[in-house]
């Protein structure tokens with residue numbers, strides 16, 4: 001059993017609250033309101049900037065060139081992934097500069113700084129366990145949503161789904177599962193497993209909160225159309 005499979009089994013409720021969130025179900029059947037998706041995507045751009053930093057931190061925390069290359073590859077994947085955000089946001093009249101200038105929502109701050117702190121205060125295994133729900137979860141979600149895309153080529157979220165269902169992302173997730181096993185061989189003890197499960201469970205819950213944030217920003221906007229500017233507007 002891979003370390004990832006053990007972590008997922010140990011934190012299954014938190015994992016499911018993330019990969020089976022209402023946001024994913026509504027995306028699957030195409031009923032996710034566009035305003036919710038938009039709010040999510042703007043924050044996700046800001047999230048990716050911080051995750052680029054987390055991968056830079058992974059290079060700093062690496063002791064071998066192999067570990068460095070893995071973080072470097074991940075950084076490249078993130079830079080590519082941001083093109084999707086730029087492309088989709090352009091259609092709503094938002095430039096990359098607009099995206100970068102958007103205020104971070106508290107859910108974005110909570111998740112990204114939590115991961116960065118796992119890496120700053122822990123070792124490379126702690127950091128990669130904190131990063132695992134992000135990489136592996138999105139690949140699992142992409143695969144789950146792929147049939148909806150095949151059934152409807154005009155699916156409103158086709159670009160997003162095909163990005164995460166793509167071979168590139170599926171391979172990145174497999175590489176991440178294998179890398180966790182290699183890191184664990186060096187430093188995972190049974191005593192450490194509970195602490196790593198706590199990190200994995202927390203990151204999964206923060207992913208679930210990230211989906212929820214899309215609805216919260218859209219609600220805040222609806223309730224204060226011209227008034228108080230909500231966080232992450």
Ligand SMILES: Cc1ncc(C[n+]2csc(CCO)c2C)c(N)n1
Pocket residue numbers: 044047048051073074075077078081133134135138139169172207210
């Ligand atoms: C909230 C949130 N969680 C996960 C991802 C997906 N993701 C982020 S970085 C990366 C590749 C790193 O190797 C992947 C797959 C996202 N976009 N937004």
